[in-house]
Every structure is written in C-alpha cells, then in structure tokens.
Amino acid sequence: MTNDRLRDALLRQGLTPDTAAEAIRVDAKTIERWITKDRTPYPKHRHALAALLRESESFLWPDALGPERAAEVATSEVVAVYPHRHEMPREVWSRLIDSAANQLDILVYAGLFLTENHKLIKTLRAKAQAGTKIRFLFGDPDSLNVTSRSKEEKIGPEAIAAKIRNAIFFFQSLSDEPGVELRLHETTLYNSIYRFDSEMLVNTHVYGLMAAHSPVLHLRQLAGGDLFDTYADSFNSVWGDSKPLPSELLTRRN
Template sequence: MPNERLRDALLRNGFSLEQVADATGVDQKTVERWITKGRTPYPKHRHKIAAMARESETYLWPDSVAPERKAETAAAEVVQVFPHRNVIPVELWDRLIKEASGTVEVLVHAGLFLVERPRFVKDLTAKAAAGARVRLLFGDPSSDSVALRGAEEQLGDGTLASRIRNALAFYRPLVRVNGVEMRFHDTTLYNSIFRFDDEMIINTHVYGFQGAHAPSLHLRRLSAGDLFETYSESFEAVWNLAKPATF
C-alpha cells in the first residue's frame, strides 16, 4: 500500500527521489519503494526523512514506533503545564510569536487576548510576507456551538458571539494578506490550539470555566512523538470542516 503521507510530505517540501536518496545514503529505487510499496525505512533513515520533511515519524509511519516508546516520547513533548492560561509568561508568547517562521495556526472561539498584544496582527502580516503559512480558525458567531459554549461558561446570552465579532475587527487587516487564511468553525471546541512551528500551546477547556482560567500545556514536537501530532491532526480536521470567515 503506498505511503501517501510520505509522498505528500516530500512533494510539499520540494524533495526529489534523488535528494532523499543522497540524504539517506540509499539508492533511488529504495526510496521509491518506501513511497509506492509502503516499505518502512530503518530508524536512522526515518529520523533523517522526518527532519527533512518537518513531519514526525509517527505521522509518516504510524506503525513504526512501539507503543512504549510513543508513551515515553509523548511525556518528553510536554515542556510545561500551566494551571491557567492567564499565567503563561508574556515572555513565552513573545518568543513563540517572534521565532515562528514556517507555520502559525490558531484554533479559538475569539482569541481576543492575542490581539491585545499591539503588534500581533502586524507580526502575522510580516511572517506571511516572509513565506510563513498562517491559518486562523474562529468560532462562527452565529452557530449553535458558540451559543452553547457561552451558556456553559455563564457569559450571558450572546456575549461570546459579541466577543468573537469584537476580535474579528482587529483581524480584519489580514483579510487580503497573501499567506493568511481565516475560517469559521462550528465544532465543539475541546481545546484551543496555538501552533508556532514546532511548538504549541494547548489551552484545555473545562466545563463551567472560561478559557483563561483553564489549564494549558506547552508542547514541543519530537520526531518520534505522538502528542504534538494528535493536536496537529485535530486542527487539520476542524480546518477541513470550516468555512471562509466573513467580516
């Protein structure tokens, strides 16, 4: 069975069979079999290819890593646990935003706290101009899921929808920026996700609590890890269900 994930990752990053063969020290026919036949490379080759393609080994070869190692690596992917999102140091947000160069992905209802940072929208514009892919997912203010979350957080009727609309006013300058895509989702938001290249902040959601008061995880992606990849795939699933944002 062909390894379509590997094929896509190599094409997306512009790597030819020859380049992969040179990097791993094997012949092109072997690389071709890894793709078309779904053969699994040796660990040293998997690690090299995963680094080249900026993907995890567990994403490219889901069955290649033993469950015990996945569990150990997942624990290592957790850099820090914060009891509440609002105690995450400003310096950490600043560093993540500043250093991101390839991928910025945000899944929220409103994300209003981000645009309280004076340069956030300008930073996203600059990163997109430099070639980064910026994808922002907001809750659809007219959706039932937003109304339900507002009720669960005891915010008052229409408060969360209004908060989303307020946030969108700040994000409006990004509408025509090449490299920036924004969509509305109406899914149940189990976690807010903030990805900056190979690091993430996961703001878990707790029934009855607003996001700022719920726990958060700081994750760093590891090649053989599974935790970072799980949240990345979750973002992708919501993105694929979402519709273009309207302002």
C-alpha cells in the same frame, strides 16, 4: 503494499529517491524498497528521512514505534504544563509568535486576550509579507455551540458572541493580506489551539470555567511523536469544515 505517505512526502518536497538517498547517505534502491514494499527503515534512517521531509515518523511509518516507545516520545513532546492560561508568562507568547516563520495557526472561539498585544497586527502583517502562512479560525457568533459555551461559562448567552465580533474587528485589517486567512467554524471547541511552526499551545476547555482559567499544554513536535500531530490534525479537520468570514463581520474602520 506501497507507502503512499512516504511517496507523497517526497513529491511535496520536490525530492526523488535518488536525491533523498544522497541526502541521508543510503542507496536509492533502499528508498525505493521503503516506498514500493513498505519496508520500515532502521531508526537512524527514519529520523534522518523524517527530518528531511518535515514529517513525523509516526505519520510516515505508523507501526514503527511500539506502544511503550510511542508513549515515551509523547511525554517528551510536552515542554510545560500551565495550570491556568492567565498565569502563563507573556514572554512565552512573545517568543512563540516572533519565532514562527512558516506556519502560524490559531483555533479559538474569540481569543480576545490576543488583542492586548498592541503590536500584534504589525507583527503578523510583517510575517505574512515575509512568507509565513497564517490561519485564524474564530467561532461563528451565531452558532449554537458558541451560545452553549457562553452559558456554560456563566457569563450570559451572548457574551462570547460579542467577544468574537470584537476580536474579528481587531484582526479584520489582515483579511486582505496575502498569506492570511480568517474563517469561521461551528464546532464544539474542546481545545483552543495555537501553532507556531513546530511548537504549539493547547488551551484545554473545562466545563464551567473560562478558557483563561483552564490549563495549557506547551508542546514541541518530535519526529517520532504523535501528541503534537493529534492536535495539528484536529486543527486541520476544523479548517476543512470552516467557512469564510461573511461581509457583515468585516466592517472597516473609517
């Protein structure tokens, strides 16, 4: 049995067994065995290779960590827990947005609170032009799940749909910027997800409460961890089922 994940990760980074072996100071034949015979490296080599490939150990070698150790690493991935999103320090958001250099992902229904940052459009545009990949996922304002969530929060059946349209109006000027994608999803949103490279904020959703009043997990990705990757995979699943913004939602300002 071959380790196809390891093989693909090497290819994505433009590496060969020889160049990877040189980078982490092992024999190239050793890396070949890790691939072709699905051998599991020693921990120090797993750490080094995962860092080189920018992948988690749990992805490259799913069975390498026992349940207890995996739980310990997951705990270490939690930087902070905030009981309510509205109580989070503004500097946390500012630092995470400013620090994102490669990937910035946002999964929300509306995320209208983000528009309170009057410099955000300028900041995101500059990041996109510098090479940061930015992906926005907004709830489809016409979907049943958005209507249901609005009713659950007891703010009226159309309230969240209106917030979504307002948020899209705010961010629409980025829609033609290379490196920025704005899309719609129709999923039941169990968590809002905000990813900034290897850090993430997960705003849990609680029945009957607005997202602003619900808890937030601050996560930082670790090579041997699985918690961060669980939410990252969730974002990618929603992205895979999403659709482009329809033209009627992209009404340009005069």
